[in-house]
Amino acid sequence: MDGTGGRRLDGTPLAGDFANGGVSFWYRQIGLPARRRALPGGRDYDVAIVGGGYTGMWTAYYLKKAQPDLRIAILEKEFAGFGASGRNGGWLSAEFAGSRERYARARGRQAMIDLQHAMFTAVDEVIAVARAEGIDADVHKGGLMQVATNPAQNRRLHAELAYLRRWGFGEQDARLLTREEQEDRVRIAGAYAAVYSPHCARIQPAKLAVGLARAVEALGVDVFEGTTVREIRPRTAAGRASAVTDRGTVTAEYVIRATEGFTAGIKGQRRQWLPMNSSMIVTEPLGEEVWERVGWRNNELLGDEAHAYCYAQRTADGRIAIGGRGVPYRFGSRTDHRGATQPRTVAALREILTGLFPAASGARVQHAWCGVLGVPRDWCSTVHLDHATGLGWAGGYVGSGVTTTNLAGRTLRDLVLRRDTELTALPWVGRRVRQWEPEPLRWIGVQAIYTLFRAADRHENARMSRTSAYARIAELIAGR
Structure with a gap:
């Protein structure tokens, strides 16, 4: 990775090991995984999954658990967990992308409420699987605080809480904190109000990705890395569905696209999901005197009500990691594979951090990085499987994918195995929206x-x- 001169959070130069790009801090912390072999040539499987991120790995995991004799391959251009799965903010959250009203129009109001409760359950499901598979991903279920830092945000925060009440959220799901409760949890400069939800946990994203890859391999899934899928073809009268790669063609009964923000790189998919960029910085470990002033002892996840919003966590080793939108989109749906973050984005995130936590203004930024997430034209996530063509997909998580990928994996399992379940009846199943302009x-x-x-x-x-x-x-x- 690049070693460049860094700056303190107050803007003054520093000497040190600030790094920008290459990999996320999460991989810098644990080291990059050893590369797996590439596809050795044309092969045939029952299920071929394009993309080695959370969606692809959860899908393979649950399919193998349900039917161990299935022959499953994951095809990944870089390495498993390279994309958003190893670069995100570490929010294992029950937040779900998209308009509740749009989902309700598909299958009714109760179906949308069921989808939200499925997300509540998915948070605990990820925690349970990590424990069962011995994946130490720094998991801590401390909940989520959404904070308002000006009068307009305060008005929106109260309106959002009232909106959630209309969609079945009780006090146990989301509640307004008293001033004393708010200060006891996290002391945020200029905070007007905060809403707390217990349905969120902190994770170290790369640790979860590496652990999942190890778990699916142990189940007998073939994980091929360094293998670029150029085109996905449907089943025809002449043959099975297929994934055409630079290493050979993989045929399968089902080919599942799980490429999220990198979907535009596949032939015919450039306008399907827009690759939105998001950036993060992380500080050096903060001293005890800083934490005494900040609080944050229960490791809640933290977000604000700004339109260009931020998201943050207190890491297991005592840093603050905070993210937000930098350069939101690159012309032609291009993606920055190196993950470098523009200096002005680092400065903007630093300004947000010091505004929220003045006590941390003397700390160093030790790493900055960015990644892409998938955005459908209606901003609503979807999962789909067409038995006629043998093609399926899941994604368009709009930044809320850490938990949603788990729900997608379990739903794709049921769709592939032709099970009619509560998951396959959820209103995000089978959604189709128009392409981007x-x-x-x-x-x-x-x-x-x-x-x-x-x-x-x-x-x-x-x-x-x-x-x-x-x-x-x-x-x-x-x-x-």
Whole structure:
């Protein structure tokens, strides 16, 4: 990885080992896994999974557990856990991407409530599997705090809580903290209010990815790395579904696409899901005097109500890792494979961090990185399997994928095995949405959305009491 000069959180230069790009801090902490072999040529399987991230690995894991004689292969361009699975913010959260109303229109209000409860269950399912498989991923179920730091955010936070109540959230699922409870949990400068939910746990993402890869291999799944899938073809009268790679063609009864933010690299998929960029920084380990001022003893996950929102965790070794949108999108659905983060993005994240936690202003930023997540045109996640063509997919998690991938894996298991279950009846199953606009409209639209969101945040930070009109315009363009 690159070693460059870093800066303290207050902006002054520092000497040290600040690194930008190459891999996430999570892999820097544990080391990159040894590379597995590439596909040795054309082969045939029962199920071929394109993409070695959480979605692909959970799908393989649950299929093998349910039917051990299935022949399953995972095809990965880099290494298992290379993408968002090894770069995310470590939120094992019950948050689910997309509009509840849109899901409810598909199969009714109760189906959407069932989907939310399935997400609650999925948080505990991941924790249970990690324990059963001996995966030490720094898991701590401390819940989630959503914080308002200006009057407009405060209004939105209360409105969001009322909205959740209408969708069946009880006090046990999300509640407004008293000022004393808020200060006792995490002391955040200028906080107006906070809502707490217990349905969230901290994880170290790369540890979970590496552990899952090891678990699926132990079950007998073939994991091929350094293998680029160029095209996915449906079943025809002449033959089975197939994944065409640079190492040979894999045929299978089912081919599952689990490529999330990297989907645009497959032939014919460039406009399917937009690869949205998200960036993170992590501090050096903070001293006890800083933690005395900050609190954060229960390792809650932390987010705010800004439009260009942030997400943060206290790491197991006493750092603060915080993320948000940097350059949101690259022209032509390109992705930055090196994971380097622009200096202005690092500076913006540093400003957010010091604004929330002035006590940490003297700490060093030791690492910065970025990754991509998949965004469908209607911002709603989906899982699908077509028995006629033999093709399936899951993704479009819009940044809420750590838990959703587990639910997707179990749902794809039931779909592949032709089981009618509570999971296959959930309203995200079988969703189809229109593609994103062609370039340059796609690039112009995304740039406009995030320019407006940032302008809205600046206006609201000037103590506006209502949501900025800029944000309302951005939402209209986004089509959320």
